[in-house]
Structures are given as structure tokens and as C-alpha cells.
Amino acid sequence: MTALPEDRPPLIGEEDRDSAVRRLREAYAEGHLSHDELDERLHRVLTAKTPSELVSALVSLPAERAATTSTIAAAGGRIQRRGVWRVPRILKVESAFGRVRLDLSRAVIEHPVVDIELQLGTGRARITVPRDAIVEYEDLYTGWKDTRYKAPRSSRPGGPTIRIRGTMGFGRLKIRHARR
Known part of the structure; x- marks a missing residue:
């Protein structure tokens, strides 16, 4: 049958x-x-x-934590986060025109992996990550200028993994580790 x-x-x-x-x-x-x-x-x-x-x-994986997603968007102007702030599991940053500055050096990062999804038209972006963070940005498409990132000479284990992906039109992304 x-x-x-x-x-x-x-x-x-x-x-x-x-x-x-x-x-x-x-x-x-x-x-x-x-x-x-x-x-x-x-x-x-x-x-x-x-x-x-x-x-x-x-099966047998630990229970999935509630996924937290936040979106920061601006048509023009500046997007800036610095100081002590809570970083969600997935952070979406959208800007047609303007500058983006994200400073995670003093931020509260509760997740072992943080995904930052960039959708930027024009303008520069700068992301400062904690000293012990591992940075991955292979899934980021830049249309005009290459991403600038210099991995630290020595790293301490145990830091979060920051995965940066998305699309940048005209502008450059600079990623740097915090000095302290």
C-alpha cells in the first residue's frame, strides 16, 4: 500500500x-x-x-537559553554604544548613512557567542571588543574598503566569541581589542 x-x-x-x-x-x-x-x-x-x-x-544538549535579539537602527546620524551596557545574544545594527561605534570593552556579555549583524550603507564602523575576545568576521561583505583587524599577539582563554557578519556598502570597519 x-x-x-x-x-x-x-x-x-x-x-x-x-x-x-x-x-x-x-x-x-x-x-x-x-x-x-x-x-x-x-x-x-x-x-x-x-x-x-x-x-x-x-538530544542531551543543555536547554537552549532564550535567544535575545536587539536591533539598533538609524537612517542617518550616529549609532553609539559604550560604557556598561548589556549585549544581547544577537545584535542587529542597521544604518543607511552615518557612523557606528560599538564599544564592548566594559559591556556585560552573558553569552559565550555574540552575533553582530551589520547592515550599513555608507559611513565608518568601529567595534572595540574585550581583550580576551575571539573575533570572527569571515561572513562580512564589504563593498568598498577592507576590514581592518589586528589580532592580539597573545590571548587568554575564556573570552566570548564575537561573530561579525552582514554587509557594509561604502565605509570601513575597524575592529580592535580593548587595551585593558
């Missing part, structure tokens, strides 16, 4: 798959998975066809 279309289990969408990959990466970054476990579970997530196959790849 042939299964009717309504008898088939539902297929998973790309958003569900991306969310599962993100959870695995975070669990690995927090030390809950070994490298081999991460590889095996990523393979299971990327080849999963049903929600139950996806759930089985995520």
Missing part, C-alpha cells in the same frame, strides 16, 4: 536546520561536545529529513 501525502512525516525547513547547527556550535563552544561529537551530530543535522531526526541529533 502506498502512503498518501498526508501520511508522510513533515519535512524540515532550512530555518530549523540552521537553528540546529547554531545550537551544536554553541554547545561545542561551551565545551559540552567534543570535536568528534560535533562532527557526527552536524552530519546528522545536515542529512536529516524529518523533525524527529533533527531532534535526535540535539
Whole structure:
């Protein structure tokens, strides 16, 4: 007997798959998975066809913290955050024209991984990260000028991972580590 279309289990969408990959990466970054476990579970997530196959790849992971997302947007002018402020898990920064300055050196960072998503038209951006932070910016597209970033000579383990992604039209992104 042939299964009717309504008898088939539902297929998973790309958003569900991306969310599962993100959870695995975070669990690995927090030390809950070994490298081999991460590889095996990523393979299971990327080849999963049903929600139950996806759930089985995520079993025994710690409960997911409530994802906090904040958006800072301005059509023109300056966007600036500095001093003591709480950094969300995902920070979206959108500006058509103007300068962006984010200083995370004294900010309260509660998450082991922070994603900063830039959508900038024109203008410069400068991000200051804590001394012990690990910076990743491979998923950032710059249309006009290259990103300036000089990794520290020595780093201390235990800092947050700051992942910067998105699009910058005309302008340059400068990333630097705090001096103290």
C-alpha cells in the first residue's frame, strides 16, 4: 500500500536546520561536545529529513537559553554604544548613512557567542571588543574598503566569541581589542 501525502512525516525547513547547527556550535563552544561529537551530530543535522531526526541529533544538549535579539537602527546620524551596557545574544545594527561605534570593552556579555549583524550603507564602523575576545568576521561583505583587524599577539582563554557578519556598502570597519 502506498502512503498518501498526508501520511508522510513533515519535512524540515532550512530555518530549523540552521537553528540546529547554531545550537551544536554553541554547545561545542561551551565545551559540552567534543570535536568528534560535533562532527557526527552536524552530519546528522545536515542529512536529516524529518523533525524527529533533527531532534535526535540535539538530544542531551543543555536547554537552549532564550535567544535575545536587539536591533539598533538609524537612517542617518550616529549609532553609539559604550560604557556598561548589556549585549544581547544577537545584535542587529542597521544604518543607511552615518557612523557606528560599538564599544564592548566594559559591556556585560552573558553569552559565550555574540552575533553582530551589520547592515550599513555608507559611513565608518568601529567595534572595540574585550581583550580576551575571539573575533570572527569571515561572513562580512564589504563593498568598498577592507576590514581592518589586528589580532592580539597573545590571548587568554575564556573570552566570548564575537561573530561579525552582514554587509557594509561604502565605509570601513575597524575592529580592535580593548587595551585593558
